[in-house]
Amino acid sequence: MPEKTDVLIIGAGPVGMLTALTLAQSGASVRVLEREGHIIDSPRAAVYFPSTLLVLEELGILDELNAIGFQNSSFGTHVPEFGYSSVVTTEPVEGIDYDYQLHVGQHEVARVAMEHAQKLGVEVLFGHEVHGFEEYDDRILAMASGPDGEQTFEAKWLVGCDGARSTVRKLAGIEFEGHTWPERFIATNVKFPFKELGYSQANFVCDPVNMAVIAQLDTDGLWRCTYMEDSALPIESYEERVHQRYEWFMQGRKDYEIVSANPYTLHQRAAETLRKGRVLLAGDAAHATNPCGGLGLTSGLWTGIVLADVLGAVIKGEEDETILDRFSDERRRIFWDVVSPAATENKRMLQEQDMDQRKKDLEHLRALETNPESGALLMLFAYKVIGDVLREGSRWADADPTDRVTSINIKDRKGQIH
Numbered sequence: 001m002p003e004k005t006d007v008l009i010i011g012a013g014p015v016g017m018l019t020a021l022t023l024a025q026s027g028a029s030v031r032v033l034e035r036e037g038h039i040i041d042s043p044r045a046a047v048y049f050p051s052t053l054l055v056l057e058e059l060g061i062l063d064e065l066n067a068i069g070f071q072n073s074s075f076g077t078h079v080p081e082f083g084y085s086s087v088v089t090t091e092p093v094e095g096i097d098y099d100y101q102l103h104v105g106q107h108e109v110a111r112v113a114m115e116h117a118q119k120l121g122v123e124v125l126f127g128h129e130v131h132g133f134e135e136y137d138d139r140i141l142a143m144a145s146g147p148d149g150e151q152t153f154e155a156k157w158l159v160g161c162d163g164a165r166s167t168v169r170k171l172a173g174i175e176f177e178g179h180t181w182p183e184r185f186i187a188t189n190v191k192f193p194f195k196e197l198g199y200s201q202a203n204f205v206c207d208p209v210n211m212a213v214i215a216q217l218d219t220d221g222l223w224r225c226t227y228m229e230d231s232a233l234p235i236e237s238y239e240e241r242v243h244q245r246y247e248w249f250m251q252g253r254k255d256y257e258i259v260s261a262n263p264y265t266l267h268q269r270a271a272e273t274l275r276k277g278r279v280l281l282a283g284d285a286a287h288a289t290n291p292c293g294g295l296g297l298t299s300g301l302w303t304g305i306v307l308a309d310v311l312g313a314v315i316k317g318e319e320d321e322t323i324l325d326r327f328s329d330e331r332r333r334i335f336w337d338v339v340s341p342a343a344t345e346n347k348r349m350l351q352e353q354d355m356d357q358r359k360k361d362l363e364h365l366r367a368l369e370t371n372p373e374s375g376a377l378l379m380l381f382a383y384k385v386i387g388d389v390l391r392e393g394s395r396w397a398d399a400d401p402t403d404r405v406t407s408i409n410i411k412d413r414k415g416q417i418h
């Protein structure tokens with residue numbers, strides 16, 4: 001590994017590792033620094049739509065992930081107060097390569113991407129926490145504390161993939177514009193036979209008090225049950241409250257085994273710019289959304305993929321650096337015009353407080369149930385996170401199929417459900 005690399009990525013989460021792999025495949029030298037001693041495996045993203053599957057396939061890791069996870073093509077919506085439950089299923093659509101969603105933990109995606117990146121010479125250093133950088137005309141120096149004390153790493157470009165609380169973003173003095181929601185999410189992994197209670201492999205439970213997103217995680221009985229609680233409640237005691245909430249979702253049954261539970265702060269925020277000099281941002285460091293509908297990693301990953309493509313071209317001298325500013329503008333547009341409104345609408349419907357609106361939502365859900373295109377529209381909405389890939393010669397130039405698909409209109413779709 002050379003002392004100086006083309007790119008230094010901070011954060012070995014799924015976006016950091018997929019960005020590293022994409023850059024390495026374009027011939028760039030890449031080093032990744034990760035604060036933790038291993039890839040974080042707390043319960044987070046688990047569902048991957050076709051717009052992500054095409055990335056995983058193009059990068060050569062889809063088969064491996066398909067073997068670890070499982071394929072789902074049904075989505076349940078439940079409104080217990082009205083005794084309503086429906087299931088929409090995804091059918092194959094001409095022009096679309098995938099008719100399923102992949103369920104697999106994001107730590108597995110990061111691990112598999114890392115292993116492939118390492119084979120291409122990417123160096124991943126765990127236990128290295130970045131706490132400062134110095135920028136010059138032609139290079140950038142990042143300071144990190146690690147197992148051997150203080151170290152300095154030199155690169156041409158620094159990419160912050162270090163999550164919503166990004167140190168890189170803060171050190172660069174970049175604002176994280178938007179708002180933080182008053183509620184917190186509790187994401188739990190639990191062993192429980194949800195199917196016996198009528199749940200599908202992925203579900204929205206709409207309720208003004210007890211909303212939830214419930215999804216199957218593996219074929220050995222592990223499920224994700226994520227719900228909201230008021231962030232005014234003391235965070236120290238969230239684990240005690242899990243049992244009360246399970247009472248409702250498991251309909252009084254006690255034969256569950258909690259595997260893990262984690263509280264999360266929810267944001268609708270994007271960095272005011274994704275490029276400042278030699279510093280770039282991707283993933284949650286660039287933009288963070290509430291996870292209702294699974295658009296967080298879906299969009300963050302595409303930000304990393306487009307960045308890797310344009311930055312790889314800049315490194316090879318094929319593109320002018322100004323393309324990095326256009327990357328910033330386009331990814332911010334995708335977040336504020338596509339991702340954030342859709343995720344916000346999902347969250348609203350899941351926890352709607354107004355009875356009249358809940359009745360309207362129910363009518364809408366009933367109409368979806370009888371529309372044969374509903375499953376496909378729900379799944380294919382995520383193609384909208386691809387946006388403009390900015391280069392004619394881009395590896396991703398043909399990734400968005402929406403112009404080619406005539407049988408179904410994805411373009412006018414405003415959200416996954418609405």
Ligand SMILES: Cc1cc2nc3c(=O)[nH]c(=O)nc-3n(C[C@H](O)[C@H](O)[C@H](O)COP(=O)(O)OP(=O)(O)OC[C@H]3O[C@@H](n4cnc5c(N)ncnc54)[C@H](O)[C@@H]3O)c2cc1C
Pocket residue numbers: 010011012013014015016033034035036039040043044045046047106128129130131161162163164166167168185186187226264282283284285291293294295296297298299300
């Ligand atoms: C409950 C929940 C459920 C979700 N479900 C979904 C879903 O189904 N689908 C979906 O698309 N999205 C989902 N998301 C969102 C998804 O988890 C995030 O978008 C995703 O984790 C972002 O990945 P990332 O690589 O950008 O950042 P992260 O996964 O946060 O990784 C950042 C990495 O940077 C490291 N790091 C931080 N600071 C430093 C430093 N100073 N030096 C070195 N390393 C550092 C961290 O240790 C970490 O490993 C969910 C989120 C939550 C909260």
